[in-house]
Each structure stands twice: as structure tokens, then as C-alpha cells.
Amino acid sequence: MLNWLIINYIEVTGAILGLIYVILSIRQNISLWFVGILTSAFYIVVFLNSKLYANMALQFYYLIMSIYGWYIWKRAASNSNELNNNMPVSTVSNSIILWCSIIGVTLSIILWKILQIFTDSPFPILDSVTSSLSIIATWMITRKYLENWLLWIVADIISVGLYFYMKLFPTTLLFFIYTIMAVLGFMEWRKSLHVKLLVNKQL
Numbered sequence: 424m425l426n427w428l429i430i431n432y433i434e435v436t437g438a439i440l441g442l443i444y445v446i447l448s449i450r451q452n453i454s455l456w457f458v459g460i461l462t463s464a465f466y467i468v469v470f471l472n473s474k475l476y477a478n479m480a481l482q483f484y485y486l487i488m489s490i491y492g493w494y495i496w497k498r499a500a501s502n503s504n505e506l507n508n509n510m511p512v513s514t515v516s517n518s519i520i521l522w523c524s525i526i527g528v529t530l531s532i533i534l535w536k537i538l539q540i541f542t543d544s545p546f547p548i549l550d551s552v553t554s555s556l557s558i559i560a561t562w563m564i565t566r567k568y569l570e571n572w573l574l575w576i577v578a579d580i581i582s583v584g585l586y587f588y589m590k591l592f593p594t595t596l597l598f599f600i601y602t603i604m605a606v607l608g609f610m611e612w613r614k615s616l617h618v619k620l621l622v623n624k625q626l
Contacts, residue, residue: 431593437465438597445601448564449608451512451615453500456493460486473589476542477534477554484558492565499567512616515568523559531555549585553578569616572609579605 447455470479499510534551556578563571
């Protein structure tokens with residue numbers, strides 16, 4: 424067991440940081456963005472070694488979005504009238520749903536073809552679909568849209584099967600926990616949204 428941990432310490436560390444990231448996300452704690460940077464750095468190495476190139480490239484996107492997310496949350500909090508001085512949860516409009524759907528499908532096809540032609544990725548379709556869902560969901564988190572959790576649930580379920588097949592067992596366990604926590608995150612953010620709507624109605 425100790426030898427296995429030593430050999431796989433990068434993946435184990437990334438998995439632990441990833442779990443902390445989700446917990447902070449559910450709690451709407453701005454520190455999640457700093458943990459996100461560290462998590463992405465570790466998983467760049469993990470996915471490179473596993474030849475999951477779309478997921479590896481996704482980690483670079485996470486790095487950028489972690490900086491962007493911190494800026495958006497910090498700015499919104501300073502301008503917010505919320506009692507906890509926190510950026511409020513909101514829901515996506517129909518136009519955003521339409522655009523996200525178009526972008527998601529288009530991005531999945533593009534990534535699939537790139538992986539199929541230029542790499543030796545063993546699962547180019549699943550790799551591209553989970554990456555596209557994650558890209559959109561991460562952007563939704565920066566805007567604090569409730570629906571980000573629904574996308575994470577779908578992406579995490581697919582990822583559990585993919586990583587298990589690739590024998591990335593710490594990551595498989597992590598994404599199984601992610602799936603459960605995404606459900607909890609949706610429930611917690613929805614509760615926060617209902618409180619916000621109730622307060623606004625009373626005002």
C-alpha cells in the first residue's frame with residue numbers, strides 16, 4: 424500500500440485537492456479558486472501520462488478560469504448587498520442554454536476529430552464529451568449559475584467509467600465522490616437561491 428502511494432503520489436495528491444475544491448464550491452467559498460489552480464497543476468501530469476489529452480488540455484483551461492473566477496467572485500462580492508457579502512446564486516436564461524448547447528456540441532465534435540486524427544487517445548469521444556461539459560460547467564461556476572451542477576453530474580458519471588477502465592483508481596474514487604457531491608451542491612445552491620428569492624420578495 425505504501426509503495427503504491429509513493430508511486431501514485433501525484434494522482435493521490437490531485438484527488439485530495441480536487442475533493443477540497445468541490446467542498447469549497449458547495450460552500451461557495453472563494454478559496455476554491457486557489458485550490459483549483461493546484462488541482463489542475465497535478466492533473467496535467469496525471470492525464471498526460473494516461474494519454475487523455477483533451478482532459479489534460481482542460482486543466483490549462485481550469486488554471487485560467489480559476490483566476491477569472493476569483494476575480495468575478497471578488498468583484499461581485501464587493502458590489503453585493505447580500506448579508507454574507509457573497510456573490511448570489513442565479514439561474515441561466517433560455518438564450519444561455521441555447522448558446523451553451525451549441526458550443527458544447529460543436530466543441531465536442533472538434534475535440535473528437537482532433538483527438539482521433541492527431542493523438543493516440545484510447546477514448547476520443549468520451550474524452551471530448553467530458554471535456555466539453557466540464558468547460559461549460561466551469562464557466563457557469565464563475566457566474567454562479569445553479570445549473571453548473573447538472574452538467575457536472577453528467578460529466579462525472581461518464582468519467583467514473585472512463586477512469587476506472589484506465590485504472591486510475593484514486594481518480595475513479597474521486598469522481599464517484601464528485602458525482603455525489605454534485606448532487607449535494609445542486610441542492611445546497613438551490614436552497615441558497617430560494618432564500619435569495621424569498622428575501623427579495625419580502626423586500
